[in-house]
Amino acid sequence: MPRYFTEEHEWIEVEDDSATVGITDYAQEQLGDIVFVELPVVGTALDKGGDAAVVESVKAASDVYAPITGEVTEGNGMLEDEPALVNTSAEEDGWFFRMSIADKSELEGLMDEAAYKEFVEGL
Amino acid sequence: MSAPETHDETLEELPPGKLPLDAWHRDHGARMVPFAGYEMPIQYTGEGGGIVAEHEWTRTSASLFDVSHMGQLSVAGPSEDYAEAAAQGAEALEALLPGLITSLKTGRMRYSMLLDENGGILDDLMVTNAGPRINLVVNGATKWDDIAHLREHLPDEINLHHYDDFALLALQGPKAGEVLEELIPGTGALTFMKADLFEWGTGHVWVSRAGYTGEDGFEIAVHEDAVASLADALVADERVRPAGLGARDSLRLEAGLPLYGHDITTATDPVSADLTFALSKKRREAGGYMGHEPVASVLEKGPEQIRVGLIVEGRMPAREGAEVFAGDTKVGTVTSGGFSPTLGYPIAMAYVDAAHTAEGTSLEIAVRKKRLSATVSPMPFVPHRYYRGS
Numbered sequence: 001m002p003r004y005f006t007e008e009h010e011w012i013e014v015e016d017d018s019a020t021v022g023i024t025d026y027a028q029e030q031l032g033d034i035v036f037v038e039l040p041v042v043g044t045a046l047d048k049g050g051d052a053a054v055v056e057s058v059k060a061a062s063d064v065y066a067p068i069t070g071e072v073t074e075g076n077g078m079l080e081d082e083p084a085l086v087n088t089s090a091e092e093d094g095w096f097f098r099m100s101i102a103d104k105s106e107l108e109g110l111m112d113e114a115a116y117k118e119f120v121e122g123l
Numbered sequence: 124m125s126a127p128e129t130h131d132e133t134l135e136e137l138p139p140g141k142l143p144l145d146a147w148h149r150d151h152g153a154r155m156v157p158f159a160g161y162e163m164p165i166q167y168t169g170e171g172g173g174i175v176a177e178h179e180w181t182r183t184s185a186s187l188f189d190v191s192h193m194g195q196l197s198v199a200g201p202s203e204d205y206a207e208a209a210a211q212g213a214e215a216l217e218a219l220l221p222g223l224i225t226s227l228k229t230g231r232m233r234y235s236m237l238l239d240e241n242g243g244i245l246d247d248l249m250v251t252n253a254g255p256r257i258n259l260v261v262n263g264a265t266k267w268d269d270i271a272h273l274r275e276h277l278p279d280e281i282n283l284h285h286y287d288d289f290a291l292l293a294l295q296g297p298k299a300g301e302v303l304e305e306l307i308p309g310t311g312a313l314t315f316m317k318a319d320l321f322e323w324g325t326g327h328v329w330v331s332r333a334g335y336t337g338e339d340g341f342e343i344a345v346h347e348d349a350v351a352s353l354a355d356a357l358v359a360d361e362r363v364r365p366a367g368l369g370a371r372d373s374l375r376l377e378a379g380l381p382l383y384g385h386d387i388t389t390a391t392d393p394v395s396a397d398l399t400f401a402l403s404k405k406r407r408e409a410g411g412y413m414g415h416e417p418v419a420s421v422l423e424k425g426p427e428q429i430r431v432g433l434i435v436e437g438r439m440p441a442r443e444g445a446e447v448f449a450g451d452t453k454v455g456t457v458t459s460g461g462f463s464p465t466l467g468y469p470i471a472m473a474y475v476d477a478a479h480t481a482e483g484t485s486l487e488i489a490v491r492k493k494r495l496s497a498t499v500s501p502m503p504f505v506p507h508r509y510y511r512g513s
Contacts, residue, residue: 009124032173033173056439059174080438
């Protein structure tokens with residue numbers, strides 16, 4: 001399953017016509033202890049680059065953007081009780097939401113893992 | 124993801140300055156951010172690092188905070204007699220502060236505020252009778268304005284000194300007393316809000332039993348040339364770990380202590396800020412200090428809004444700027460808020476219309492598109508554990 005990354009530190013993993021979205025390990029490290037995640041409700045229409053979720057660390061609230069256009073199909077209910085999952089497993093169990101893919105060509109502008117790694121090293 | 128906002132307290136365009144412990148912090152894995160005109164550690168990385176871990180360590184053991192950005196000042200009169208010089212300084216200060224300073228005994232401290240002519244709070248500060256002089260510790264972001272204000276309004280013969288070659292360390296937590304007594308014998312005999320001079324290494328340190336976390340602890344004024352060796356000696360004790368500004372902020376919020384520039388500003392007065400305890404009784408009527416009339420008027424009529432504590436239902440934090448509602452009516456604004464690591468739920472401070480400030484009042488806070496339920500709660504949220512003697 002191909003996984004893509006954004007310059008705003010979201011990851012998106014594609015499986016057929018559906019995608020799973022989260023924030024990267026680099027992002028959770030920068031945020032520090034995460035105390036709350038506000039997820040979009042199922043059915044929310046998301047625009048590429050638009051607000052999708054909010055992640056609250058002890059210190060501040062940060063917006064999470066939709067990597068592509070589509071509709072929310074599922075939120076990660078585990079984060080409600082255990083938002084710290086984003087700290088311990090940002091790129092696996094700490095996923096944020098699943099969404100449909102309106103236009104697969106939008107994925108082409110995103111980075112692959114190697115490109116994202118290089119991008120982060122340059123920060 | 125958007126970059127988390129950091130609250131830079133300065134409006135200056137100047138690059139941030141470096142504190143004497145700058146390299147020490149970086150060597151200890153600090154993540155540095157600009158704050159109050161300096162690069163300061165917001166948290167440390169690695170084992171024991173992170174805001175929540177540092178917060179919890181402060182509540183259970185002892186943490187070392189660098190608060191050298193704060194302004195360390197002294198005021199004294201021209202007399203060659205030490206006690207008389209301090210008395211002259213105290214009397215002059217009473218024209219600018221609402222607290223009793225002239226009756227402060229040597230080695231005693233008092234929390235006070237600088238007020239402007241409208242009774243607005245220019246800064247909050249600690250005042251200590253240090254023997255030959257009156258010491259002030261003021262906020263970092265406001266220290267230059269404070270110095271200008273003091274110099275403008277204190278009589279010319281009153282000497283104002285800025286100890287800009289001194290660092291300030293805070294050792295805070297339930298084990299701070301035993302740790303510091305082993306390192307600097309005699310400090311353990313100090314009780315809350317008392318201060319004295321002690322020998323350390325080849326020089327001296329000025330130690331105050333005070334702090335801003337709600338825990339027992341000390342603030343230690345030490346010359347910038349000796350601060351790294353003192354910091355090393357403190358963290359060499361396994362009970363002590365360094366902690367950053369992030370933990371300091373969540374600790375002081377739990378302790379119900381206002382943060383200047385957020386919970387108290389020139390737009391707030393001591394009565395509305397629920398800091399009436401700092402208006403010494405004798406001086407409430409007698410006055411004789413800048414801002415007395417407007418403050419006395421608020422005392423008499425009662426404040427329109429009062430700073431209160433709010434406990435927020437659920438897990439979503441309400442932060443500075445969030446509006447507070449009673450039904451459809453806006454009745455206040457959050458001035459600081461966040462998730463309480465000790466309590467496990469969000470807490471906040473807000474200025475709320477006086478009619479809605481009774482303990483237990485149910486209110487709502489607007490956060491993004493949601494309304495969070497909140498209850499007016501007494502502060503501190505987490506009980507203070509100051510050492511007042513055994």
